[in-house]
Amino acid sequence: MTDEQILSAHTLEEIAEWESRYPPEHKKSALLAALNAAQHQNKGFLTVALMDAVAEKLELSKIEVYEVASFYSMYELNPVGRNNIAVCTNVCCMLMGSDTIVDHLEKKLGIKMGESTEDGRIYLKVEEECLAACAGGPMMQVNHKYYTELTPEKVDEIIDGLD
Amino acid sequence: MSDDQVTFTVDDVELSAPKGSMLIQATDKAGIHIPRFCYHDKLSVAANCRMCLVDVEKAPKPMPACATPIMEGMVVHTKSAKAVEAQKSVMEFLLINHPLDCPICDQGGECELQDLSVAYGGDKSQYTDIKRVVFDKDIGPLIQTELTRCIQCTRCVRFGEEIAGMRELGMTDRGDRAVIGTFIAKSVDSEMSGNVIDICPVGALTAKPSRFTGRAWEMQQHAAVSPHDSVGSNLYIHTLDGKVNRVVPRANESINEVWISDRDRFSYQGLYSDDRATRPMIKLKGEWVETDWNTALQYAIDGLQLVIKENSVNELACWISPNATLEEHYLTQKLIRGLGSNNIDHRLRQTDFTDQSFAPVMPWIGKDIESIERLEAILLVGSHVRKEQPLIAHRFRKAFRHHQVKISAVNPRKFKWRFKTSHELISSAEGMVENLAGIAKAVGADQANVSALISAASVDEGHKAIAEELTTAGEAATIFMGNIAAQHPQFSVLRALSHAIAKQTGATLAYLPEAANTAGAWLAGSVPHRFAGGSKANSTGANISEMLASPKKALITFNIEPEFDVANPAQAMDAMDAADFKIVINNYATEAMKEYADVILPLSAFSETSGTYVNAEGFWQSFKGAVSPLGESRPGWKIIRVLANLMKVDGFDYMSSEDVRNEVKEQCRELQLDNSISVDAPIANISKTDGLQRVGDVSLYSVDSLVRRSTPLQLTKDADHNHAAINSTLAAKLKLEDGDRVSITQSGHCELTDIRIDNALADDCVWLPAAEELSVQMGTTYSPIELEKA
Ligand code: SF4
Ligand code: FES
Ligand code: FES
Numbered sequence: 001m002t003d004e005q006i007l008s009a010h011t012l013e014e015i016a017e018w019e020s021r022y023p024p025e026h027k028k029s030a031l032l033a034a035l036n037a038a039q040h041q042n043k044g045f046l047t048v049a050l051m052d053a054v055a056e057k058l059e060l061s062k063i064e065v066y067e068v069a070s071f072y073s074m075y076e077l078n079p080v081g082r083n084n085i086a087v088c089t090n091v092c093c094m095l096m097g098s099d100t101i102v103d104h105l106e107k108k109l110g111i112k113m114g115e116s117t118e119d120g121r122i123y124l125k126v127e128e129e130c131l132a133a134c135a136g137g138p139m140m141q142v143n144h145k146y147y148t149e150l151t152p153e154k155v156d157e158i159i160d161g162l163d
Numbered sequence: 164m165s166d167d168q169v170t171f172t173v174d175d176v177e178l179s180a181p182k183g184s185m186l187i188q189a190t191d192k193a194g195i196h197i198p199r200f201c202y203h204d205k206l207s208v209a210a211n212c213r214m215c216l217v218d219v220e221k222a223p224k225p226m227p228a229c230a231t232p233i234m235e236g237m238v239v240h241t242k243s244a245k246a247v248e249a250q251k252s253v254m255e256f257l258l259i260n261h262p263l264d265c266p267i268c269d270q271g272g273e274c275e276l277q278d279l280s281v282a283y284g285g286d287k288s289q290y291t292d293i294k295r296v297v298f299d300k301d302i303g304p305l306i307q308t309e310l311t312r313c314i315q316c317t318r319c320v321r322f323g324e325e326i327a328g329m330r331e332l333g334m335t336d337r338g339d340r341a342v343i344g345t346f347i348a349k350s351v352d353s354e355m356s357g358n359v360i361d362i363c364p365v366g367a368l369t370a371k372p373s374r375f376t377g378r379a380w381e382m383q384q385h386a387a388v389s390p391h392d393s394v395g396s397n398l399y400i401h402t403l404d405g406k407v408n409r410v411v412p413r414a415n416e417s418i419n420e421v422w423i424s425d426r427d428r429f430s431y432q433g434l435y436s437d438d439r440a441t442r443p444m445i446k447l448k449g450e451w452v453e454t455d456w457n458t459a460l461q462y463a464i465d466g467l468q469l470v471i472k473e474n475s476v477n478e479l480a481c482w483i484s485p486n487a488t489l490e491e492h493y494l495t496q497k498l499i500r501g502l503g504s505n506n507i508d509h510r511l512r513q514t515d516f517t518d519q520s521f522a523p524v525m526p527w528i529g530k531d532i533e534s535i536e537r538l539e540a541i542l543l544v545g546s547h548v549r550k551e552q553p554l555i556a557h558r559f560r561k562a563f564r565h566h567q568v569k570i571s572a573v574n575p576r577k578f579k580w581r582f583k584t585s586h587e588l589i590s591s592a593e594g595m596v597e598n599l600a601g602i603a604k605a606v607g608a609d610q611a612n613v614s615a616l617i618s619a620a621s622v623d624e625g626h627k628a629i630a631e632e633l634t635t636a637g638e639a640a641t642i643f644m645g646n647i648a649a650q651h652p653q654f655s656v657l658r659a660l661s662h663a664i665a666k667q668t669g670a671t672l673a674y675l676p677e678a679a680n681t682a683g684a685w686l687a688g689s690v691p692h693r694f695a696g697g698s699k700a701n702s703t704g705a706n707i708s709e710m711l712a713s714p715k716k717a718l719i720t721f722n723i724e725p726e727f728d729v730a731n732p733a734q735a736m737d738a739m740d741a742a743d744f745k746i747v748i749n750n751y752a753t754e755a756m757k758e759y760a761d762v763i764l765p766l767s768a769f770s771e772t773s774g775t776y777v778n779a780e781g782f783w784q785s786f787k788g789a790v791s792p793l794g795e796s797r798p799g800w801k802i803i804r805v806l807a808n809l810m811k812v813d814g815f816d817y818m819s820s821e822d823v824r825n826e827v828k829e830q831c832r833e834l835q836l837d838n839s840i841s842v843d844a845p846i847a848n849i850s851k852t853d854g855l856q857r858v859g860d861v862s863l864y865s866v867d868s869l870v871r872r873s874t875p876l877q878l879t880k881d882a883d884h885n886h887a888a889i890n891s892t893l894a895a896k897l898k899l900e901d902g903d904r905v906s907i908t909q910s911g912h913c914e915l916t917d918i919r920i921d922n923a924l925a926d927d928c929v930w931l932p933a934a935e936e937l938s939v940q941m942g943t944t945y946s947p948i949e950l951e952k953a
Contacts (some may be wrong), residue, residue, distance in 0.1 A: 019653040061329070061330035061331075062346075062347075063330050063331060063332065063335075064330060064333065066333060066335050066346035066347070067333045067334060067335050070336045070339075071335070071336065071337045072339070126852075146927055
């Protein structure tokens with residue numbers, strides 16, 4: 001199969017847009033953005049086929065793409081729920097009580113960090129880095145949005161509002 | 164001190180080195196040792212292991228010597244308290260996750276980590292937690308992974324990217340979970356992949372075939388030369404208990420640098436195959452009996468003499484392997500000629516001999532191997548150089564990475580290269596002639612023997628573009644004629660046209676000699692029309708084509724399997740049948756040989772004999788045997804010497820192979836090597852194939868008996884040839900789909916196989932390489948073939 005079939009027209013368009021920002025011999029620079037687009041197209045996670053298609057598109061060797069995709073925590077390489085929830089458990093947030101938030105979420109959803117709900121609605125991501133919103137800890141990122149100063153009630157509201 | 168030199172001090176010694184060098188390069192040159200893991204002088208600087216930290220005055224922190232450019236007046240201490248402390252800490256960190264499994268590690272005793280930890284490490288670790296475990300990956304039959312031992316130096320990754328040109332290994336994941344691997348289950352397929360075994364500083368990547376077979380300190384090291392291709396890569400054979408246990412590179416900057424191909428590294432696995440000939444054998448009343456040398460030799464001589472007496476000495480013929488040593492070639496032709504025949508040939512895969520009397524004294528690249536790196540334009544004519552001479556292709560790649568040398572090709576297939584090509588003209592055999600004529604016309608060449616061809620040629624954009632490249636590069640261009648050219652049905656025409664183009668543009672005409680000692684075979688006189696040193700023979704004997712077409716009655720084969728090693732296997736086997744008496748001198752005694760031969764004389768392998776190979780740059784490399792001959796096998800030069808003595812042929816009183824070499828040297832003393840060919844040399848007729856044409860090369864793991872018996876090499880992807888290939892146009896015409904079963908018929912022989920669709924091929928061409936199970940009963944490549952759905 002060729003990249004055209006695997007990557008959607010929209011993804012290809014987005015990759016082309018990013019490619020155009022870099023000199024042609026530095027296509028690799030568009031890799032992060034290309035993986036973002038591919039992941040988005042696939043409801044939140046990358047497959048080997050998608051990564052291979054990106055490699056072909058940007059004329060990279062496949063392993064280069066695997067390296068990048070496995071290095072950054074923002075790429076998921078296994079099937080996950082469509083809403084990506086990352087609670088920051090780094091120092092500041094931990095001091096502000098992120099453990100309570102994690103416990104609450106795990107109990108509410110019946111899954112552990114790193115797992116997805118059975119209905120494929122929610123994925124509790126293990127976030128490894130400080131999300132740079134320390135002043136508002138405890139905090140979490142839901143898809144691309146930040147929610148700060150969390151309480152269990154606030155978390156319920158946010159989760160229940162997800163599709 | 165000139166402007167581009169910098170003076171600095173290391174450990175109180177004043178040094179100077181070219182501006183821009185890294186500290187470690189300068190200290191290496193000066194013989195001051197700085198420990199390192201990730202730095203390798205053939206690879207880019209990654210500076211990720213930190214083992215090379217040194218104390219630089221005025222710098223606040225220790226600096227990595229591999230990534231610190233030297234500066235005027237810099238003062239460096241490699242053994243100060245600060246440096247030692249830094250090295251010790253790095254060592255401790257590196258060992259946090261490294262298993263202490265040296266007793267069961269194949270690298271033990273030759274491990275950089277082991278050595279440096281003894282020299283620079285502490286004897287206690289502060290780390291008490293659990294070490295991480297990394298699961299091993301199966302990356303193919305050649306390389307064993309033991310990734311828990313990996314220290315993430317990324318040498319293997321950089322090797323793939325920079326040297327092999329195939330990024331196969333990578334470092335995935337991050338931080339303490341970072342692992343080396345292929346990410347998805349996949350084998351590593353570069354033809355130079357084995358080099359990662361040497362560059363991996365630890366036991367994470369080791370040689371699979373020799374795993375657990377011996378300790379480095381138990382083995383003995385012997386210098387050797389590769390018996391497979393014309394690069395003549397320098398090798399070390401490591402022996403254990405009198406047997407070859409493994410092969411590793413011997414550094415030689417001007418030939419193979421520090422690398423060798425997988426073929427050179429792993430072919431030794433074929434040395435001890437079950438069919439190795441270890442005792443002389445004769446066929447008595449249809450039954451094979453093992454016997455002693457005297458009996459076998461006498462039997463051989465009696466048989467030969469009878470045939471010669473009953474017929475004439477013109478009925479004596481010899482087919483000899485181009486991988487035989489110079490000494491073997493020289494003595495064999497001397498014996499045949501001493502008996503009165505000129506029927507000897509080593510050009511077993513060649514089919515066009517039209518211009519043989521005009522051929523250069525020996526085919527060679529016309530310059531030294533290193534200078535290839537400085538070329539600005541390259542035209543490959545009939546060459547799959549990447550698989551034929553992998554280390555020459557590596558030089559092309561270096562030139563490409565360094566200054567984007569323009570590489571173009573006239574070939575029967577668009578091969579997968581590890582450099583970018585600018586133009587590839589892909590066609591059938593006669594199309595190659597047309598393309599070359601087109602280029603000749605575009606550069607404005609004219610030459611007596613091909614002027615009609617050139618003026619009739621039509622010139623297209625591709626021809627013009629290649630012409631432009633060659634003309635622009637002028638003397639910095641070289642036209643390389645490869646193995647496919649030498650096996651081409653109009654070799655003489657390709658040669659004449661290449662010559663015309665080279666003349667007109669100022670390019671060098673180069674040959675990539677087909678086999679390990681093709682050049683040596685020519686020098687030694689292993690051709691029917693020339694004596695050693697290239698002088699004209701008293702009369703011209705039969706070349707291999709003629710010996711196939713009108714078989715001789717008495718035949719000596721020297722280390723070949725005709726069904727694999729001769730251009731036309733079907734004809735070769737018929738010629739065998741037609742002969743009355745056949746002496747086989749060979750490393751192996753195969754079932755096929757037992758069918759056709761009368762005597763089998765066991766020949767010592769390349770690792771068991773002394774001898775000389777002449778490589779593509781005309782360099783004579785002599786070597787000694789690494790181990791004693793297996794069983795009762797004997798070095799070829801001794802077998803021939805004794806045969807000659809017993810047959811009372813004069814001039815065979817050699818005491819050593821050096822005596823033989825010196826005699827050949829003497830005869831080559833006056834030689835001026837020159838690749839040019841007379842403009843009046845005759846050229847072959849160009850026959851057009853109606854219908855389909857078979858095209859193909861000889862796969863790198865099928866070229867000779869030794870590699871064909873190396874099980875690990877035969878398990879690689881490169882050895883997978885159980886299929887034929889055509890392009891999609893032809894597939895559509897024949898209503899075939901990828902994977903369909905087809906029947907292929909040539910020379911009255913039919914085989915069933917799978918078809919693959921590959922648009923790297925030209926129209927009406929069927930890719931079917933020689934020397935494969937599928938093709939051993941067929942005729943020559945580049946001749947008509949029939950194909951239909953089975
Ligand atoms: S496998 Fe060996 S060469 Fe590759 S990164 Fe690990 S230690 Fe270095
Ligand atoms: S520690 Fe949570 S955002 Fe910084
Ligand atoms: S050798 Fe310098 S950092 Fe590894």
